[in-house]
Amino acid sequence: MSLLSVKDLTVRFGGITALDQVSLELNRGEILGLIGPNGAGKTTLFNCISGVLQPDQGRIRYQGKSLRWLKPHQRAQRGIARTFQNLQLWGTMTVLDNVKVPIDALGKRSLVVDALGLPFATYAEKAANERARAILHVLGLLDHEDRLAGDLPVGIQRRVELARALAMRPQLLLLDEPAAGLDAAETEGLADLLTRIRERFKVSMLLVDHDMSLVMRACDYIYVLDFGKLLAAGRPEAIREDPKVIAAYLGEASAELPGAPEEEAVVVAKTAAQPTTPVFRLPDRPLLEVSGLAAGYGHLEVVRDVNLRISTGEVVACIGANGAGKTTTLRALSGVIRPRGGRVIFEGADITHDRPEAIVRLGLVHIPQGRGLFPKLSVEETLRLASYSGADGENLEPAFQLFPKLRDRRRQVVGTLSGGEQQMVAMARAILARPKLVLLDEMSQGLAPAIVQELFRLLDEFRNRGVAVLLVEQFVDSALAVADRAYVFEQGTVVHEASAKELRRDKGLIASSYLGSAPEPPAAAAHAGGNGHNGHTPLPAELMEDLMLKLPASMLRSLQEKSAREGRPAQALVLELLEERRS
Amino acid sequence: MNRVIRAAGFLLLALAITVPARLDLELQFDAALAVIYGLAILSLVLLTGYVGQISLCQATFMGISAFGTGMLVNTFHLNYFVAAAAGVLMSFLVGIVVGIPALRLRGILLAVVTLGVALVFDKYFFLDSAYGWFTGGSFGWHVSGTHVGSIKVDSLHVMPAYYVLLGIFVLVALAMLRLHDSGSGRRFRAIRDSELAAATMGVDLTRYKLVAFGLSAAIAGLGGALYPLVVGSVSAQPFSFLYSLQFAAFAVLMGIRYVPAAAIGGFFMGFMPVILVRLSHSLHHDIKYDWFQVVLGALLVAQLILLPDGVWGDVRQKLDHLQVKAPRRKVETA
Ligand SMILES: Nc1ncnc2c1ncn2[C@@H]1O[C@H](COP(=O)(O)OP(=O)(O)OP(=O)(O)O)[C@@H](O)[C@H]1O
Ligand SMILES: [Mg+2]
Numbered sequence: 081m082s083l084l085s086v087k088d089l090t091v092r093f094g095g096i097t098a099l100d101q102v103s104l105e106l107n108r109g110e111i112l113g114l115i116g117p118n119g120a121g122k123t124t125l126f127n128c129i130s131g132v133l134q135p136d137q138g139r140i141r142y143q144g145k146s147l148r149w150l151k152p153h154q155r156a157q158r159g160i161a162r163t164f165q166n167l168q169l170w171g172t173m174t175v176l177d178n179v180k181v182p183i184d185a186l187g188k189r190s191l192v193v194d195a196l197g198l199p200f201a202t203y204a205e206k207a208a209n210e211r212a213r214a215i216l217h218v219l220g221l222l223d224h225e226d227r228l229a230g231d232l233p234v235g236i237q238r239r240v241e242l243a244r245a246l247a248m249r250p251q252l253l254l255l256d257e258p259a260a261g262l263d264a265a266e267t268e269g270l271a272d273l274l275t276r277i278r279e280r281f282k283v284s285m286l287l288v289d290h291d292m293s294l295v296m297r298a299c300d301y302i303y304v305l306d307f308g309k310l311l312a313a314g315r316p317e318a319i320r321e322d323p324k325v326i327a328a329y330l331g332e333a334s335a336e337l338p339g340a341p342e343e344e345a346v347v348v349a350k351t352a353a354q355p356t357t358p359v360f361r362l363p364d365r366p367l368l369e370v371s372g373l374a375a376g377y378g379h380l381e382v383v384r385d386v387n388l389r390i391s392t393g394e395v396v397a398c399i400g401a402n403g404a405g406k407t408t409t410l411r412a413l414s415g416v417i418r419p420r421g422g423r424v425i426f427e428g429a430d431i432t433h434d435r436p437e438a439i440v441r442l443g444l445v446h447i448p449q450g451r452g453l454f455p456k457l458s459v460e461e462t463l464r465l466a467s468y469s470g471a472d473g474e475n476l477e478p479a480f481q482l483f484p485k486l487r488d489r490r491r492q493v494v495g496t497l498s499g500g501e502q503q504m505v506a507m508a509r510a511i512l513a514r515p516k517l518v519l520l521d522e523m524s525q526g527l528a529p530a531i532v533q534e535l536f537r538l539l540d541e542f543r544n545r546g547v548a549v550l551l552v553e554q555f556v557d558s559a560l561a562v563a564d565r566a567y568v569f570e571q572g573t574v575v576h577e578a579s580a581k582e583l584r585r586d587k588g589l590i591a592s593s594y595l596g597s598a599p600e601p602p603a604a605a606a607h608a609g610g611n612g613h614n615g616h617t618p619l620p621a622e623l624m625e626d627l628m629l630k631l632p633a634s635m636l637r638s639l640q641e642k643s644a645r646e647g648r649p650a651q652a653l654v655l656e657l658l659e660e661r662r663s
Numbered sequence: 664m665n666r667v668i669r670a671a672g673f674l675l676l677a678l679a680i681t682v683p684a685r686l687d688l689e690l691q692f693d694a695a696l697a698v699i700y701g702l703a704i705l706s707l708v709l710l711t712g713y714v715g716q717i718s719l720c721q722a723t724f725m726g727i728s729a730f731g732t733g734m735l736v737n738t739f740h741l742n743y744f745v746a747a748a749a750g751v752l753m754s755f756l757v758g759i760v761v762g763i764p765a766l767r768l769r770g771i772l773l774a775v776v777t778l779g780v781a782l783v784f785d786k787y788f789f790l791d792s793a794y795g796w797f798t799g800g801s802f803g804w805h806v807s808g809t810h811v812g813s814i815k816v817d818s819l820h821v822m823p824a825y826y827v828l829l830g831i832f833v834l835v836a837l838a839m840l841r842l843h844d845s846g847s848g849r850r851f852r853a854i855r856d857s858e859l860a861a862a863t864m865g866v867d868l869t870r871y872k873l874v875a876f877g878l879s880a881a882i883a884g885l886g887g888a889l890y891p892l893v894v895g896s897v898s899a900q901p902f903s904f905l906y907s908l909q910f911a912a913f914a915v916l917m918g919i920r921y922v923p924a925a926a927i928g929g930f931f932m933g934f935m936p937v938i939l940v941r942l943s944h945s946l947h948h949d950i951k952y953d954w955f956q957v958v959l960g961a962l963l964v965a966q967l968i969l970l971p972d973g974v975w976g977d978v979r980q981k982l983d984h985l986q987v988k989a990p991r992r993k994v995e996t997a
Contacts, residue, residue: 130863131863132859132862151867151869152862152863152868153862153863153864153865153866153867153868155863156862156863156864156865157865161863161864162863164859164860168857168859168860169856169857169860170855170856170857170860170861171856172852172855172856173849173852173853173856177849177852180846180849181849181850181853181861181864181865182864182865184846184847184849184850185850185864185865185866186865187846190847191842191847191874191878194841194842194845194846194847194848195838195839195841195842195845195847196838196841197841197845201846204846205845205846208846244860244864248864248865
């Protein structure tokens, strides 16, 4: 009856049980949320559904049929498409080619025809081009069609992944953290986009994300996983208030979710992290002084004339829309790319043209977006490596104290960690390097809300220890809550500098650089479900199911809830309803 | 850029057609060998450059078709070209079988396995008298040559064979260029960039990987099948794993992702020994081929550091830069 039905799914990796008897139902036309702490098993569930991983136990039925013996590409051809948390674009191919691969995969095109360049191949090529462009157009990616996918900024790569998945003509779309790396305005846009896509392409979705504003806004129904077990399931309003979910996952952040009672929906860490007076600060000489910095890639100059000053123990935020040049600035500061002009002075020494390793040794540590880890090294090895570069011994304790989870995983290779766990390793590495200045690019990306709060508190800790921080952050409000000052970026340069307090008060300033700020609470949360159209004919004996399929997803969901509550089959309830109507 | 490269291609082709006819027999012989090596490198461009699968047994694939052809000609007295076609088919089939481990393995492991295949064939097949029916025993096969119409082709008259080889090379190269930008080519490249994404976007990994191995083996086999005609005999030595390693080295050095790299690589592999020999004659000083190999190794290391995309990859990029006049689109970065 449902589009996707997962029953008692269990997956083990050695001693770890990544999924433990998980069951869930996804109805046609529904956007189903799947949330849970880092390492809860969300991506693992996606892997099972898309066929990348065989579960140890349990079954998955899709459109009423078992997926057991189907390979990943067969599942894709039957309409299951997905995106990846750790982006998996084909980096050396253009955006257009990326989108064309799934389109070709649907048509039957032979190698011989292609190699000979027969007329049919040219024709098919044209058709594929058109369809691919149409999809790129819907997602606003036409401008990038000829760029190599690997060269694009992460935010745009995520959109290309979405486009590629849509090109598969999916009935079921699995989205693994599509909002990671997007700012508030973009996330809001994404929520609308997803609902639009549902109407337009008639797809159902399973959505994993740690950005609660997106999940609460877009989803009709939410499942919560914790340690591989189903912790709760319900509608967004119910999940938001569920004490179990708050304890395990949301943390105090649930108070500031859209639709929550508090009027002034700000600040995670406001109470925890009042900008305190730093313990020590050298007022005369700044730690980092940047003047007239210019940098870019290939023929392009992406940032120019950037001036920054950061003192010891200061927390400074860079804000501005995606594409404003924040990441590029950080990369130029840490020597990952060569500055084209200007000067970078760190602790009085000119480091403008130093190599990245040398810069790290001086105590300027950069945690790039996308983490930059070695997948084959174990957690412990990675952290050891970090503490070497920072001259200090082998004590990994500080890192494990902050992320207890990593202690259990110290022998696991980084490549197999969950996305969030990898982010923890990246953060831990920076801490162990004993930095004087940390450049943080989207540190909260991929982390559960509760941990994000923890990290913002950590920034305060940094400040107290006299470590300066320059951060780029999608959660602007949270960033401004801990920061002392902020630079506003626009079109590759700094257009404004202000104290964080000032910016917090003057929302207009931020809004103008982002074209939107914190998402507003959705008026009537999760009202309509899509109308469950489908083109799939039921068996004559299953007239009932046919009827149920015609119900809107939201109504179906209430029926299921009722049937679960009363322990009676949903069919019986429908019959009852009909009877009532008649009499 | 395309225009410059295309013009250069035509020029080179014209030279390849006209020049060898004026050379002495030894150089003509080397020219034919150069094309055979070029095909072997081309087979790696397909397999490794396009699909990302590593193979260190391309010479083995060549050997299969060379021995197969020799056997069919000698034992069954087939027409040479019919035998050659059958030999290529044998390479294709063996290629598919060798591709099976690639369904599971990647990178260095696959390299080791294919190298193992090469070693096993070297030692226990090509040189084992138990398979004398296929390999012709310890003396290999002698191939006396054939006629195309009234033209005689054998090891003393290699030009016709050279032209056939050149024609085959050009056709395969063109087909591969076509393939690169076609649907199948995109699927191949998708497998190279991310197998995970390719599988979940509807690309049948099993099928495409096996086909890639089969086709690659067949391309290498094309050169192998005509080898007996050029040399006059078939023995195990030219198909040893050392040659496989050299093909891989030249392919990487010249730019394994690009078809023209095969032409350049084949040229150097074919002519370098004779050039060195003649040079040492005229200098009255013995330059050993071994030295060339040492130099090759050093070049390879230098290239990996300086031009990771290979010689041709670098040239191409330079040409690209020269061409950029049109204003580029603005790039967003975060
Ligand atoms: N190949 C593997 N070997 C060992 N452990 C693994 C492997 N793959 C995943 N795990 C573990 O299984 C658990 C579940 O991982 P999964 O990626 O599903 O988490 P997740 O819910 O997606 O988390 P996140 O929100 O951080 O992305 C993690 O603790 C992870 O370390
Ligand atoms: Mg995950």
